[in-house]
Amino acid sequence: xxxxGGGAVAVDSGDxxxxxxxxxxxxxxxQNKNNSSGGAVFAKNANMMIVDCNFDVNYMDVNRAFNYNFxxxxxxxxxxxxxxxCSFTGNYGRGSSSAASSGGALAIRNAIKFYxxxxxxxxxxxxxxxxxxxxxxxxTALLDxxxxxxxxxxxxxxxxxxxxxSVPNTIRNASDTxxxxxxxxxxxxxxxxxxxxxxxxxxxxNH
Numbered sequence: 001x002x003x004x005g006g007g008a009v010a011v012d013s014g015d016x017x018x019x020x021x022x023x024x025x026x027x028x029x030x031q032n033k034n035n036s037s038g039g040a041v042f043a044k045n046a047n048m049m050i051v052d053c054n055f056d057v058n059y060m061d062v063n064r065a066f067n068y069n070f071x072x073x074x075x076x077x078x079x080x081x082x083x084x085x086c087s088f089t090g091n092y093g094r095g096s097s098s099a100a101s102s103g104g105a106l107a108i109r110n111a112i113k114f115y116x117x118x119x120x121x122x123x124x125x126x127x128x129x130x131x132x133x134x135x136x137x138x139x140t141a142l143l144d145x146x147x148x149x150x151x152x153x154x155x156x157x158x159x160x161x162x163x164x165x166s167v168p169n170t171i172r173n174a175s176d177t178x179x180x181x182x183x184x185x186x187x188x189x190x191x192x193x194x195x196x197x198x199x200x201x202x203x204x205x206n207h
Contacts (some may be wrong), residue, residue: 006042037075071107103142110146138187145190153191
């Protein structure tokens, strides 16, 4: 179906609870699929809850032409997703001159409902993105209503911090070496987002 991923955990339907776990330096490089997703965790058609976990320097790195990558730490397709009291540091996605990258930390795509609270994001980014549209350049989180015909995706984000130290100047956009990559920002591509009591600081969009 064009989806592949999960450097550490891959779920294809069901109910999944991940509690008090550490994910560090997990990754996916380009797959023989249209979309490579989830440097650490990938889920499709699952009801997923992630609580009190740390995600450090997990990543997606495309090395095939026309291969897209989503979610440096976590990528989900369909289902209900809840993420609470988690930290994300230094997660990223790297594309190529012909392939896009989005969601340095998270790519939540066509969820029935997405809820996130009390999470901290730092130094998450995407680099070398071939496609500059919003769906393919979210530094921290991509919220994408992939198939809006099946209902509107609703995202609720509460008490989260999105902060970013500077991405190294050596990391450049492959299609325009004068631009730095997106870092720490959120891209909503369809659906609805409700944010309450959040902090967004030192972000850099590249849409």
